[in-house]
Amino acid sequence: MEFQRFEALKTAIRTASPDQVLDLEILIQAVVSEQLGAVSLARRTQALVQSRTCPHCKGTDVVLHGKDMDGRQRFRCRAVDCRRTFNILTGTPMARARKPEKWGRYLGCMNDHLSVRRIMETRIGLNHKTIWRWRHRFLKAAANDNTPVLSGVIEADETFFVRSFKGDRGWKKGRPPELRAARPSGWGALTRGLSHAQVPVLTALDTGGGIYEAILGSRYAIAEALEGRIAAGSVLCSDGQQGYVKAAVKAGAEHRRVVVTTVTSSAAKAIVGPTKPRRKGRLGLGRVNAHHGQIKVLVNGRCRGVATKYLGNYFGWHGAMVKEAAGTALLDRSLL
Ligand SMILES: [Zn+2]
Known part of the structure; x- marks a missing residue:
């Protein structure tokens, strides 16, 4: 929008009625x-023009340095031992x-x-590879977003995911990452019960919303x-x-x-009459179990299993989505 029309618009907005202001909001x-x-990029540009801080050396002797091919502002650091450009x-x-x-939109x-395939189906105009790459770019920032120290009442428990090398080309190229045949998708572990095939x-979780999540080398x-x-x-x-003790x-x-x-199904049938109501504030593992249920739905359900090396990213995704205004939060974190 040209400058004069934009200024006129701003003046007009000042005379809007409260109802119209709400509408505008x-x-x-x-x-x-x-x-x-x-919008987020524009906000960052404005902040950097103000602070003039170099991401390489943290120096503040920074000058504007033209625009790049995408029209983004470039900057140059004038510190003697840095002199680098950046955006x-x-x-x-x-x-x-x-x-x-x-x-x-992404x-x-x-x-x-949404899984990669579902995002493609929204006709967003990005190819499969870009969608996948962006997912991990955004998630990298959210991964390992652990609360340093938990306090108050803490619930802790483990769950298990099938060790997976989804997407690994090793089997096709004759360098299998594990000495076994490749599994058709959706097969799950080949052995029953807990074994090396399961990742603990x-x-x-604490009462203040703190969370600590770790992929363990072993369940001990x-x-x-x-x-x-x-x-x-x-x-x-x-x-x-x-x-834990x-x-x-x-x-x-x-x-x-x-x-x-x-509660086994036969035991549940045997219960006659209403069960005792749960006392409020009683200690339990309900929250952590519910959390495990949610990450299982995301990883095993929506995404039909993910490679073990990316599990942490998906936990970060889940964590970010639980919070409010997750899209913005995720973007802001990616741009930190
Ligand atoms: Zn610098």
């Missing part, structure tokens, strides 16, 4: 979410990503937990993984495995073993 919000990527995306996971006009799709994932590595993660004086609830003792926290009663 809705319109602006819609435009912002459509142009999420472009607002330098050093972020999105540094070489193009088409910012599509980032907003993040909306991620918000809805430890999750601990619980105490090690929780070391330094629990504040003294907290209450750690678990199924009572040695690792050890971790609690070491942290100076109290350990509570929660007896998880497994």
Whole structure:
């Protein structure tokens, strides 16, 4: 929009009635979410023009340095031992990503937990490879977003994912990543029960919304993984495995073993009359179990399994989506 028309529009808006202002607010919000990527870039440009901080050396003697092929502002650092040029995306996971006009819509799709194929079906105009690459660019920023130390009442438990090399070309190229035949998708583990074929994932949640999630080398590595993660004086609830007890003792926290009663279908039928209502504030593993249910739906359900090396990224995705305004949050984090 040309400058004079834009200024006239701003003047006109100042005379709008309260009803019209509300109307405008809705319109602006819609435009912002459509142009999420472009708006976020503009915001960053403005901030960098103000702060003039070099991402390489953190120096502040920075000058404007023309525009690049995509029309983005470039900057140059004048520090004697730096003298490098950069743009607002330098050093972020999105540094070489193009088409910012599509980032907003794309993040909306991620918000809805759409798989690569489903995103293609929305006719977003990106190819399969780009969609996949962007997913990991955005998720890299959210991965390993662990709360440093958990406190208060903490629920901890493990769950297991089938070890997967989805997408690995090893089998085709004669360098299998594991000595077994490749599995057709959706087969799951070839052996029953817990074995090397299962990857243990430890999750601990506290009452303040803190989360700690770790992919364990073995299911006996619980105490090690929780070391330094629990504040003294907290209450750690678990199924009572040695690792949790050890971790609690070491942290100076109290350990509570929660007896998880497994209700079999025949036992459920045998229950006559209403069951006792759950007492409020009673310790349990309900939240962590619900969390595990959700990440299983995302990883095994929506995405039909993911390669083990990317599991952490998907946990980050889930974590980001649980929070409010996830699309914006994810983008802002990717651009940190
Ligand atoms: Zn510099």
